[in-house]
Amino acid sequence: MALDHPAKPLAETERTRLLAIAAELGPKMVELAQGLWENPELGYLEEKSSALLAAACEEAGFEVKRGVGGLPTAFLATRKRGEGPVIGFLAEMDALPGFSQDASPRRSPIPDQNKGHACGHHLFGAASLGAGLALATWQDEAGLDGEIRIYGCPAEEGGAGKVFMARAGLFEGLDIALHWHPDDCNTVWQSRSLxxxxxxxxxxxxxxxxxxxxxxxxxxxxxxxxxxxxxxxxxxxxxxxxxxxxxxxxxxxxxxxxxxxxxxxxxxxxxxxxxxxxxxxxxxxxxxxxxxxxxxxxxxxxxxAVHSLLPNSVVGAVMLANMEVLPRITWSNEEYTWAAELQESFEAPPELSQIGRLNPYNYNALGPFSTDVGDVSWLVPTGMLGTATWVPGTRPHTWQAVAAGGMSIGWKGMQAAAEGLAVSGASFLADPALVARAWDEHRAQRGEGYRYKALVGDAEPPFDYQVGKG
Missing domain, CATH: 3.30.70.360 (Alpha-Beta Plaits)
Known part of the structure; x- marks a missing residue:
């Protein structure tokens, strides 16, 4: 579609420096992602996963509050420099019951394990964290005022963790929320959901x-x-x-x-x-x-209970402009061979070459899915991108997603996501007028007098909804 709010990418000099910072953080992101992948934990039970991510934030100089919103595995990491835009990154971490699988292109369950990262949230959390750390370093070098927040978000898979975080007021004061999701292609989308x-x-x-x-x-x-x-x-x-x-x-x-x-x-x-x-x-x-x-x-x-996603074309335009100029994902011959072998488990798989291009922008289409990010999007202008962490043809909640998420194909897609999030966050941090435009649209879409009310009502978080499943 034609963009209502065309945007320019972050200036090349700043972009180049920010990408270099993100590259330096690459090994740390892989270490974190693999720590979660090798020890998958279900919703509201992500004790080790949350501790790993929170500790990495503290090591980078962020102030970390654990157990926020009454959720034992949720955390909020903040780093503030003066008064300026407040940019938040959502970091998910929960795995799914079933889907035991090693990093093999053939179905190969891991003995004595009955859960796995079939939706790639280990990559999700590590890349979002990496984006926040990279942006904070760049912010200091650029001398810009503002606040960076990294939200450790538990139990997306049916537990609605972000809803209880929203109900507790944890997104108050946030100007822009950015997130991403593992995928089998590269895209920026501002779709609606259910x-x-x-x-x-x-x-x-x-x-x-x-x-x-x-x-x-x-x-x-x-x-x-x-x-x-x-x-x-x-x-x-x-x-x-x-x-x-x-x-x-x-x-x-x-x-x-x-x-x-x-x-x-x-x-x-x-x-x-x-x-x-x-x-x-x-x-x-x-x-x-x-x-x-x-x-x-x-x-x-x-x-x-989750709200539908509320798209924001300003945030989408900024993310698209930056993703269009970022380096494309490339694979080695060994990775292509691995991917081709995995694709033998698919019917009519797409071309592997799609990992090296950016798909058309997706705005305001209705997606047949639900996510607790929806509640965040009604509170603050929110944007999302996806990168090819999986072999083309892979769908979420499959053993094929688990397999690619535990090796270099997943790591390269994670790196691309961290870069896209960091550079997009920098665009808003450097230009408060963009933030104001996003909020003008946000308020107009919600309507005058809008007051957020969680669809879960006053229900307590279902901490035991995954107990016994993995």
Whole structure:
């Protein structure tokens, strides 16, 4: 699309120096990323990962606060010089259950390990941290005032860590938020996403022998089945673009015993956070109705709820202008051979050469995904880029993503991301007028009188949502 706010990249002299600083930090980023990759930790359980990243920030002279927002593995690292723009980098760190895999182009699980970085958050965290450290060094050399923040963000994968950080006010005073994500190509995007609310719905009944005394029982499974049926019927009478998903987590142990406990995990998605909240309220009413009709009791626990992404064309234009002039990723012959072997596990894989080019700018398209970055984007102008840390054709949440993330292909993409984030952050740090333009657009998009309200309400963080999965 034509950019509403065309931007110029950071001046070549400053850009060259900043890239040199980022290159010096390259080995440190690899060390951190590999530390997380070799010891993958699930959401809200990232004790070693958080400690590694936080310690690296302290070593670089950042002031670090651990356990912020009431989240044991979240941290905020800050480095301030005078009064000026406040630039923040989001650093994720959580792995996924399953996906055990070594750095091999063939499926090769690691013995006695049942989790892995199938979404590349080990690279995500290390590159975001590297960008913040590089920008702080460059800031001192350039004599610019401003503040650099690095946010250690836990539990993106379903735990909505940034939502609880946002609810706690940790993004107050931030001028620009920058983040990235591992990918199989290079891109700058300012797309929209789906707001999402998910919960566990638990029905409590009364057990009884299903043949000898069925009248004594109250079936929690009947309640769950009625609830799921009502949720399915609801799909006809909800706003367009609504998605309702559910699975049964528990429904009894034996057919001759009327179960006294049943559990559903249900989620609602919609591009509009308000519409998602309205549909979820109807879902809760359906659960209450199912309990009433079956003589059972119901409780609803919200696990995670995230806003949709709010794109910002000013931030996107700045990131695009800088990414267009940065060096392209290049692979060695050995890396091409490794990638070609991995691609044998794909059907009709794309060309490997796409790792050396920048894809077309993506603005305001609706993506069929949800992320807790959405909540940050409603609080502060936010921008995102992606780099080729994976072999072309790789999708997130696959063993192929884990494999490439543990070797040089992933590291080179991580380096490119750190460079793009650092140079984009420098553009805003050096030009407060750009920050003001981004905020003008941000306020106009949110509308007059906007007040942020977390879709999780006053729910406590679901610290145990991944316990037992890895």
């Amino acid at each position: 707001a999402s609310i998910n919960a566990k719905v638990r029905f409590h009944g009364r057990t009884a022998h299903a043949a000898m005394s069925p009248e004594k029982g109250r079936s929690s499974l009947h309640a769950l089945e009625a609830f799921h049926h009502m949720a399915s019927l609801m799909r006809e009478v909800v706003p367009q673009d609504t998605h309702i998903h559910y699975v049964t987590l528990s429904g009894g142990e034996a057919p001759n015993v009327i179960p006294d406990f049943a559990e559903s995990h249900i989620g609602v998605r919609h591009p509009d956070p308000g519409a998602a909240a309205e549909v979820f309220e109807r879902i809760e009413k359906a659960a209450e109705g199912a309990a009433l009709g079956t003589g059972t009791r119901v409780e609803v626990e919200r696990l995670g």
